[in-house]
Amino acid sequence: MAEQAHPPKNNRSILHSIAFRNIAYQLLLVAALAFLGWYLYDNINENLDRQNIATGWGFLNEPAGFDISESIIPFDSSQTFARIFAAGVLNTLHVAFVGIFLATLLGITMGIARVSRNWLVSKVASAYVEICRNVPVVLHVIFWSSIIRLLPHPRQALEPFNGAFISNRGLMLPFPVDNILYPWVAFALVLGIGGALIFARWARFRREHTGQYISVFWPGTSIIVGLPLLVWVLGGAPLTWDYPALKGFNYQGGISLSPEYIALLIGITVYTGAFIAEIVRSGIESIHRGQIEASRALGLRHGFIMRFIIIPQALRVIVPPTASQFLSLTKNSSLGVLIGYPDLVNIGNTSLNQTGQAVEAIAIMMLVYLTISLTISIFMNFYNKLVAIRER
Amino acid sequence: MRKFLMAAALVAFASNTIIGAEPAHAADGPTLTAVKKRGELICGVHQGRYGFAIADKKGKWKGLDVDVCKAVAAAVLGDGNKVKYIPLGSVQRFPALQSGQVDMLSRTTTITLTRDSALGLNFGPPTFYTGTGFMVRKKLGITKVDQLGGAAICVFPGSTTEKNIAALFKSKGMKMTPVVIENSKELVSAYMAGRCDVLAMDQAGLPGHQQYDAKTPSDHVILDGVYSKEPLAAGVRADDDQWFDITKWVVHALFNAEEWGITQANVDKMKASKDPNVTRLLGATGNLGKKIGLGKSWAYDAIKAVGNYGEVYDRNWGPPLNLARGVNELWTKGGLMYGFPMK
Incomplete structure (x- = not known):
């Protein structure tokens, strides 16, 4: 009996070993997944073959044959599908990154406004959050698109200031004509940002070691703005504006933002901004009031409390959910297809239809979104580690 | 051991079901x-x-x-x-x-x-x-396609029209901006609202949009001629x-x-x-x-x-x-x- 209750180790079957089981289950799972993947791949190929549908990636090197309305890289209908896909990816990235930047600014502002002690400010922020968060993002995009269509025709365009035109063809702005000095101004800007970062590090080092607080904002700003300004003035301050002018059907010259771009950008920014505002508010409210009271008792100023006591702790709560908002904003940019913004999905759909290679076109789209999303995730995880409070 | 066997049986069962779902080969008709x-x-x-x-x-x-x-x-x-x-x-x-x-x-x-x-x-x-045709606003005073250089053109995505106009404008050395919207109502309303100067599609499709979708049909004209072969x-x-x-x-x-x-x-x-x-x-x-x-x-x-x-x-x-x-x-x-x- 005793022997049965405690069998000697060498008699135990390997199947009873926890280590073996752990590995075996995982191997089984991997095998099942691999089988499923192979099965799907094989099935698709067989079906495509049976229906005589063209497969393969050769089409990427063929001329696309259609034009797109806007592109960051120059594009012409005689160029390849590979290039038009690249143009689509860049358009997606363009609207997504500007959208993420603006949504973050809007979200932080509205989030802080929501916890403001000023009644009007906090009610305005609440109204914004409640209205925008509860309307589907599709409607946001279509709403702004319809609003822009109501604007006057180019010939009766609004001119808010000299050289800027707003019409149902978008926003046209004057733009400086390129000059040989400008790359140097840009270089000075980079140097300025680097300098400001170094200064901020030094100030922090000094504060942590001596307890002496040195304000970074004004010196930092003046380095960032001042250095390029100095280069520009020393170079003779060259500046010629390229004004948009009505030629034929539309304005030529200057820079222009298309109505589709503006509608999509405003739509996804306003929608995501509302979510980020709620995340910021919850982050701030997660900090115990006692800490604020204690800080006040020490005689610290309000801005100082926010910056050095509340925000560093709130970021812990804010960063991870904000990352997923960035991801959904990027993916929501695919709604451009509804209003005619030539993003990846729009171009992918057209290519799919022109070539008939649905599997390849959709695989490209999926892969691109996956890559963009994973890159954002990795960056946000990195940032989260950076701002995480080190428990001691 | 029993758990292991069950897991194995489960996998076998699952793969059986999947294989059972293999597409049927083409029978007659x-x-x-x-x-x-x-x-x-x-x-x-x-x-x-x-x-x-x-x-x-x-x-x-x-x-x-x-x-x-x-x-x-x-x-x-x-x-x-x-x-x-x-x-x-x-x-x-x-x-x-x-x-x-x-x-x-x-x-x-x-x-x-x-x-x-x-x-x-x-x-x-x-x-x-039929063939690719163009509809424009009458007040623009346009009578032929050669006057459309620089226009914004509303067109369906993935259509032959999209490729036709790209080739046509390229051959004439003119530029244009395609506005590409898949939903047919949205596309036509974009033209009617003035987002585009031109609505391009198979010419036979244009009279209907002119008759039924325009506020005043006589404000629009369909340009003469077709610019592609569309059987x-x-x-x-x-x-x-x-x-x-x-x-x-x-x-x-x-x-x-x-x-x-x-x-x-x-x-x-x-x-x-x-x-x-x-x-x-x-x-x-x-x-x-x-x-x-x-x-x-x-x-x-x-x-x-x-x-x-x-x-x-x-x-x-x-x-x-x-x-x-x-x-x-x-x-x-x-x-x-x-x-x-x-x-």
């Missing part, structure tokens, strides 16, 4: 079998294009493409109303047909070499010939030859009916015609239908349901659209519609 079993033809049509396919206020579909679906349904099932219409965008249409979501695609689709080959489709005889035809999957034959010969039956003077009204009387061509077509003599897997009265049923090609044309393109038949006339009257021998 899978589409015909499926349509008969279902008792209904599923037809992919345009989401809304006047003259081709548009749902009226009661949700009833009308148009030339719709009548082609009805004729096929009548030939196969004996009843032209046994059709389920699936409105498809220009981008969804081919995957919908390839995947078997629809039995046939009768949706203003141009036959091109790529579509015929790389898409794994077959196209029947063209039921309508529109019904498409089917290439892996079902019998079904391809059915859709092809139903269309030829409509052409021949017009040529031989068979109409919706006189089709019963014509069964007793002295012309052996007519009696063979209507199934009064011989059995042509059997050769394509249908009943004796297939062509009779199709003509009874929608009339001959001329009647179909007049019903959909007569007043108020009033589109002249032009090349869509019978070959005997100088057009391109030519019914193949019914023998």
